[in-house]
Amino acid sequence: MNILLLEDDLILSAELCKFLESNHFTCDKIYDGETFLRQIRNSSYDLYLLDINVPKISGLDVCQTVRSFDKNTPIIIISAYGDLSDKKDAFTRLADDYLVKPFQFEELLLRMNSLLRRKAPSETNDRELIRVDDLIVNKTEQKVYRGGNEISLTLKEFQLLVYLAEAQGRTVSKQQITEHVWEHNFNTNTNTVEVYINFLRKKIDKDFKVKLIHTRSGFGYYLSPL
Known part of the structure; x- marks a missing residue:
């Protein structure tokens, strides 16, 4: 399973990826929202982990952009913001889960596995998404995006x-x-x-x-x- 992590805390990012890799995941680290969006146009992932307060494009805006063309890949917000209003904002943008820092890595793993199990029956839907560089073709919804903009x-x-x-x-x-x-x-x-x-x-x-x-x-x- 391939995980893409958006986290600008270098220590936390390294520790979290090391933990995930020890549990048989692969993990790519990204430190700003703009680079994250470029990365997902070129590679396929099974789950996204997004911090909110990151450079260039916030994790919430990244979440909303991802959901404009990808309804299936699970998204978990990991953030120091713990107010109900912050969580409401994340779920309004169609995040699947929200975990407040500091958290135990084992709890994150449980939540990830739960979301991935739910995703498994609809795995064939992922084949309906075609990526070529920054071009994304969604066959199910008959929509096309390039550079994050719908065409x-x-x-x-x-x-x-x-x-x-x-x-x-x-x-x-x-x-x-x-x-x-x-x-x-x-x-x-x-x-x-x-x-x-x-x-x-x-x-x-x-x-x-x-x-x-x-x-x-x-x-x-x-x-x-x-």
Whole structure:
């Protein structure tokens, strides 16, 4: 199980990760909210641990951003703030649990295992979330995000993006795209695929330095940050 920890106390962060690793988890440490959000766009985790008072973006704002595109991954807030209003704010932003510092690591472990057991039956839902660099495609909700911002796509644009994303960097031909996205409902000699690729580029790539949609001349198209 992979855990991502947002905690700017270097000593606590190191001790907590060491404890989790001794209990057969892997643990990555992040010290500010901005880096945390970048990290989850590139890697997949089973549970998030968030301190509230961290640099750049607070743990509560991180929680709210995560929930805008990921409803399933458990989130536990670990904070020195113990007032009911603080807890209410965290649960309003759809955190799953809240633990006040100082706490016993064993208690945290019990709460983590409880949440992970509840998550297990819906594990297949995690496969509905596709990440490519800072692009996130939520197949279940038919939503797309890049750089934390939602991008509005038409149904065909979304279907085309999903097909490219599921190819995991492999080049797919125009013929393959027409078969999977349009199901032979139009003449493959038309430039429909090229038109929709251009639509996607304007929405997915235009405002970003790193381009994700690429053409391999004579072969087709692929989705990759490289």
